[in-house]
Amino acid sequence: MFSTGKEATLEKANNLLGKIRGLEAKIADMKELILGNAIMLGEVPSCAGTWQSDDDMANIDYNVRARFFADRLSEMDVDECTMDQLGNPIGIIKGSDPSRPPILVTAELDSLFSPASDIHYSVSNDYITGPGLLDNALGAAAVLSIPDIIKKAGLSFK
Numbered sequence: 001m002f003s004t005g006k007e008a009t010l011e012k013a014n015n016l017l018g019k020i021r022g023l024e025a026k027i028a029d030m031k032e033l034i035l036g037n038a039i040m041l042g043e044v045p046s047c048a049g050t051w052q053s054d055d056d057m058a059n060i061d062y063n064v065r066a067r068f069f070a071d072r073l074s075e076m077d078v079d080e081c082t083m084d085q086l087g088n089p090i091g092i093i094k095g096s097d098p099s100r101p102p103i104l105v106t107a108e109l110d111s112l113f114s115p116a117s118d119i120h121y122s123v124s125n126d127y128i129t130g131p132g133l134l135d136n137a138l139g140a141a142a143v144l145s146i147p148d149i150i151k152k153a154g155l156s157f158k
Contacts, residue, residue: 026152026153029152030145030149030152033145033148033149033152034138034141034142034145035123035128035141037072037141037142037144037145038121038128038133038137038138038141038142039121039123039128040068040072040141041065041068041069041072041137041140041141041144042119042121042130042132042133042137042138042141043118043119043120043121043130044064044065044068044119045064045065045119046062046064046065046109046110046111046113046132047061047062047064047065047110062087062110063087065109065110065111066083066087066088066089066109067089069089069107069109069140069144070083070089070091072144073089073091073105073144073147076091076147076148076151077147078091078092078093078105078147079092079093079094079102080092080094088106088109089106089109090104090105090106091104091105091106091147092104092105093105093146093147093150093157095156095157095158096156096157096158097158100157100158103146103157105143105144105146105147106143107136107139107140107143107144108136108139108140109136109140110136111132111135111136111137112135113131113132113135119131119132121133
């Protein structure tokens with residue numbers, strides 16, 4: 001029996017739908033990974049300081065979050081982790097062909113939000129809220145998740 005164009009299209013659509021359903025668990029894992037990184041990264045202040053008096057800061061360290069980001073990249077087994085001259089961490093993912101450029105993993109880590117106290121996020125089934133989440137904990141967490149996403153997806157590069 002011959003299949004019509006309509007049947008072939010339906011079969012292709014069903015195959016595609018099956019592949020999409022197979023990705024649901026992977027996508028859910030990635031959501032948890034990114035949210036976990038957002039919380040960990042976001043609750044680390046973008047800067048820290050020692051106070052000279054109630055009103056004056058004696059020392060400001062802008063690399064607190066950068067050091068956390070670099071440590072997390074190292075935990076994810078990027079091929080190399082380094083810092084640029086300004087203290088920004090850069091994760092390097094090399095492919096199998098050394099003549100090709102690597103993938104660089106880096107993000108903007110500063111935030112205009114500089115709290116006087118600890119940072120805490122609230123997580124519910126539908127929401128995550130907290131100071132500095134959109135400047136820039138969530139974006140940086142997505143970038144920070146790239147090495148794990150690549151590994152979980154089984155991807156390799158030349």
